[in-house]
Structures are given as C-alpha cells and as structure tokens.
Amino acid sequence: MNTVEQHSFLVVDDEPQVLDSIYDLFRRDYRVFRASCAAEARSVLRQEPIHIVVSDQRMPDVTGVELLREVKEEFPDTVRVILTAYADLQVVVQAINDVQVFRYVEKGRGPEELSYAIRQAADYYDLLMERKRLIAELQQANVDLRKANALKAAFLDVASHELNTPVTIIKGMTELAADDVERPGGECFRGFVNVVQSGAK
Numbered sequence: 001m002n003t004v005e006q007h008s009f010l011v012v013d014d015e016p017q018v019l020d021s022i023y024d025l026f027r028r029d030y031r032v033f034r035a036s037c038a039a040e041a042r043s044v045l046r047q048e049p050i051h052i053v054v055s056d057q058r059m060p061d062v063t064g065v066e067l068l069r070e071v072k073e074e075f076p077d078t079v080r081v082i083l084t085a086y087a088d089l090q091v092v093v094q095a096i097n098d099v100q101v102f103r104y105v106e107k108g109r110g111p112e113e114l115s116y117a118i119r120q121a122a123d124y125y126d127l128l129m130e131r132k133r134l135i136a137e138l139q140q141a142n143v144d145l146r147k148a149n150a151l152k153a154a155f156l157d158v159a160s161h162e163l164n165t166p167v168t169i170i171k172g173m174t175e176l177a178a179d180d181v182e183r184p185g186g187e188c189f190r191g192f193v194n195v196v197q198s199g200a201k
Contacts, residue, residue: 007122008033009052012041012067013083014059018107022054025111026118038062038070045075052121054081054105054114057091065091068099077128079121083107 008031011022019034026032033048035041038061044050053071057064068080082095082104095101102124103117 007031007051007125008049009054009118009121010035010041010044010048010050011054012036012038012059012064013056015056018056022114025115030118030122038067041067042070045071045078050075050078051125052079052081052118054083054118056083056107058085065095065098065101068095068101072099077125077132079125079128081105081117081121 009026010033011019012035013019013022014036016036019036023032023034033044033050035044037059041053041055045053053068055064055067055071059067064082064084068082071078071080080095080099080101082091082101083106084091084104085107092104095104102121105114105117
C-alpha cells in the first residue's frame with residue numbers, strides 16, 4: 001500500500017527554512033502540511049485528517065509541549081513528535097509525562113533520524129487504528145450476542161408456553177376420561193388413556 005495514501009503529518013515550526021526543508025524531504029512519501037504557529041496548526045488540524053504532528057519545542061506563541069497537549073486533548077489518535085534544538089532532558093520528560101509524546105528528535109542530527117521517527121510514528125498510528133477497529137468489532141459482536149441470547153430466550157419462552165398449553169388440555173381431558181374408564185363399559189378405553197397420560201408427562 002502506498003504510504004502517501006495512508007499517512008499525513010503536520011510540521012509546526014516558526015522558522016520558514018525548517019518548514020521548507022522538511023516539506024521537500026517528505027512530500028514524495030507523505031501528505032505534508034506546514035504551520036508556522038499554533039493558530040495555523042489548529043486550523044490545519046481541524047480541516048485535514050492529520051495522523052502525525054511534529055512540533056518544534058521553542059516557538060514565540062507557545063511551546064511545543066503546550067501545543068501537543070492541545071493536540072492530545074482534541075485529537076487523541078494523532079501521534080505526537082517533538083523537535084528540540086538540543087537534548088533538553090527536562091523538556092523530554094515533560095513531553096512524555098504531559099502529552100505522551102511518541103518520540104523526540106534533536107534538531108541538527110540529520111534527516112535520517114527525523115525520517116526514521118516519522119516512519120515509526122506512521123507504523124504506530126496504524127497499530128492504534130487497528131486496535132481501535134478490533135475493539136469496535138468486539139463491542140459490536142458482544143451487542144449482537146446479547147441480542148441473539150435475548151431472542152433465543154424469548155423464543156424458548158414462547159415455544160414452551162405454546163407446547164405446554166395443548167399438553168395441559170390433553171392431560172385434563174384424559175383425567176376426565178380415566179374416570180369414565182372405571183365405569184361399566186369403559187374398559188376398552190383403559191389402554192388408550194394410559195398411553196396418552198404416559199406421553200403427556
């Protein structure tokens with residue numbers, strides 16, 4: 001399956017050259033969207049089906065962690081990746097704890113690391129969607145099973161009632177007939193009454 005048909009990602013950075021570089025690097029394999037600030041990012045997210053968000057940590061209006069926290073709340077299925085200018089352990093810990101960031105990528109480490117991170121994020125997104133699909137199917141199967149059990153119980157209740165009604169009538173009639181058997185001339189019916197009473201038990 002072609003990756004470009006599967007995955008899209010949004011890169012958020014206030015540096016135009018960074019946006020252009022990432023766009024040129026990934027545009028053949030993914031649907032790449034660009035935003036230079038949080039407001040643009042929100043607009044794209046609300047208009048396009050974005051699978052992955054890659055956000056720079058240091059931006060003028062909000063930090064990457066703050067933006068990704070918003071993304072997590074409004075678009076929880078979107079996989080979140082953060083870019084840092086250097087290995088800031090405090091930022092990484094905050095990103096993991098606050099927004100469950102999937103990965104962090106240090107700027108200046110070369111396109112290979114970012115490419116690997118995006119590919120991993122795309123695979124993780126697919127796993128999330130497959131898990132979501134399986135859970136939905138299981139929930140629907142449970143609903144269908146409960147409906148089937150309810151129909152079965154209702155059928156058995158009706159069937160039991162319909163079957164028992166004529167049997168009860170027959171038993172009552174044979175009990176009356178049994179009284180007549182004891183009277184003169186009723187001996188010829190004794191065998192028939194015994195058979196009916198035995199079958200109705």
